[in-house]
Amino acid sequence: MTNSIRALLGQEDIPRHWYNILPDLPKPLPPPIDPETKAPVDPRKLEVIFAKELVRQEVSTERYIPIPEEVREAYALYRPTPMMRAVRLEKALGTPARIYYKYEGVSPPGSHKPNTAIAQAYYNMREGVERLTTETGAGQWGSALAFGCNLFGIGATVYMVRASYDQKPYRRVLMQLWGAEVLPSPSDRTAFGRRLLKEDPNNPGSLGIAISEALEDAVTNGAKYTLGSVLNHVLLHQTVIGLEALKQFELFDDYPDVLFGCVGGGSSFSGLMWPFYYEKVKGKAPKPTRFVAIEPTACPTLTKGAYTYDHGDTARMTPLLKMYTLGHEFIPPPIHAGGLRYHGDAPTLCLLQKEGAIESKAYDQVSVFEAAALFAKTEGIIPAPEPSHAIRATIDEALECKRTGEEKTIMFLLCGHGHFDMKAYDDFMAGRLEANDYPEEAVEKSMEKLRRLYPWIETLPY
Template sequence: MKVVLPDGKIPRKWYNILPDLPEPLAPPLDPETDEPINPEKLKRIFAEELVKQEISQERYIEIPKKVREMYSKIGRPTPLFRATNLEKILSTPARIYFKYEGATVTGSHKINTALAQAYYAKKQGIGRLVTETGAGQWGTALSLAGALMGLKVRVYMARASYYQKPYRKTLMRVYGAEIFPSPSENTEIGRKFLKENPNHPGSLGIAISEAIEDVLKNEKARYSLGSVLNHVLMHQTVIGLEAKEQMKEFEEPDVIVGCVGGGSNFAGLAYPFVKDVLDGKTDHEFIAVEPRAAPSMTRGVYTYDYGDSGRLTPKMKMHTLGHTYYVPPIHAGGLRYHGLAPTLSILLNHGIVKPIAYHQTEVFEAAVLFAKAEGIVPAPESAHAVKAAIDKALEAKKEGKEIVILFNLSGHGLLDLKGYEDFLDGKLEDYEPEEFPILSAKS
């Protein structure tokens, strides 16, 4: 029913996909000059070691001993389960497995990169980390990592989630972090958006802008990012590296599924398996799932765009809806992002990863079914992967095929019950965007 690895099986190295991509990654552009940015300039924003990892061509990068020790304390290796009850309910010949990142102490996969980033910041002598968060899983993880490493943490939380999920911010405060609803009165960018709309629900793009503005005002502070960039996705590959070992106790997966906002939890599970496909060893099918309210993969444009709404970040070549896109206030706050990780964008372009988008009502319907079957209430973000796995299992039933499905249950939803309450009470609203700023600009 499950495989739990011993502590000694915690991966010793992260997998870096950069040297294996089917084409080179386009360089980030300086927002002031539109020329490839000098990595030295990024060191004012990020810890120096993270800048090195961002552009490294080493296929495997060693995980520091201190970080591996902390991984053990927060719940790594995480368990991998077979969803036998769900299989029975669906009457499917498919066999469904899931890697359960909700087993970490903060309840999601985000702690994997939070600990690494906090470690490098502490080693460099940085005093404070500043970040954004959507639903709050990332903010919670960095808050704990800061507490464990002796760092101050400041979090700008997307305003809609700040009020939808009050216990997330309480948990961050328990870990010692300082929280602001974004847009906030604490930054010029925040005040600008609030002036335009006093009830602005916020977005990850706005929260990123506020965090970076904050960092640029404090020489001893650095920015910490929860998704999108290569070093973040690389830190998450402990998920897939563990899963590869665990699936040896079961069987080889045919289909690998994960939800996508910026791309970190999908990459964490999938990238070690993607390497086998790129090497010609296997032919896994990869399914990346996003909300229809923020469909950067299925409706975005592949072009250079800012990673934040205030245009402070370097421009990255990625699938994007436009940095000014107003993302509706869906409950999957961690997926409310206008862009996509550049490395995942390349895999998408080459047909290695297949995207799909769902409305939030159908996602919650799948999540409730999964909870009744397996007892775990998924985070609204993770529920997108649950929905895709169920659909794939039903497709296998219709075709009479025995396939093996593996998905990343990237976090539990015990602090997201307001979304479930709205679903059960019939109050959820689905969003079907008609236009995106980037499309208008290109046309």
């Protein structure tokens, strides 16, 4: 163990390969299903909406996938990202635990999202695509895609969940500065958006709705679509986080007992966890590291959802994916962690939870901001509301260590800064935040609708 509080790597340490978990999953991943035929979807069909190389990566069973040099060069704008030891937080808690965090907020858009946005923009540019469409919740993913598209000279149209669009006008300005077109979702640009606005002009939107709009735009206007989470290739690109963190733990001469990360669709958590998971399955990990996914009580997919097939979007344009879900029609309360308001989760992550390889836990909004405020006061960085969920879990684990006297090594992923979230912090300090507990009735309603829509879902052999 060293006394340093910061482990920095050089540009040459930017990983040369992404790590793909598919060959190392405890069971084969249940395939996406076409609800018309009830059969697995032919991956080639996905080439209508995604770049060919991304579809190849989506189903690839190669353990390591080379990172193109142009992508590594763009990564060098902010990678490798720092890993820190949170000694001031440890002191404030009076814990014998050692707390580390890896900070992805140093990227120009302020989160981990450009790790995949850069790669996706690059492959689309190589295949001659001129415009990409996408959805964004908190605005972090939209900003990242705008940034990536700008680097490689292609257009971007971003459907931004209306609740976030209203809460965070400066995110919109950032995206526009990088050349993207930004629309509040539901919007009047798509047939689906117009239908929803007719039913309810104040619809706050959701990630599921915004995905439907971005897909409709891409399919009807000859653009391609990109997703900032959930799919295998997105999680794959995020593994640069865990691959760097493994090297940084070597510099600290330490190894984690437990890793915490927030989960919206699962890309940041998986990006950190997958390389550590591989160390564990190949028997090289010096400790039996636990992996714990943290989510909001307002949208508790892993802790309260059902493990079944469901659509990834509200308009049912995506195939059915096997995942923990709250039902594709569930609209979570407009909590400040906009990036965690998603009804489903990455199928790989859900399989790992089903097989007991990861754990999950949910926290309410007020307790999350209490943790975020303590972190900001002790470590200086103002965290985004999403990773503040992981900070809450870290603090609780460290306090448990204080009680038991255990000197655990705890790590969490600080996947973004909260510089655009001042409204949330203002609400917190003024006591205006609601806890937003589990909206049981709304979830039951949307799950009932799903069961009525596809009564055969439980009979699928996957």
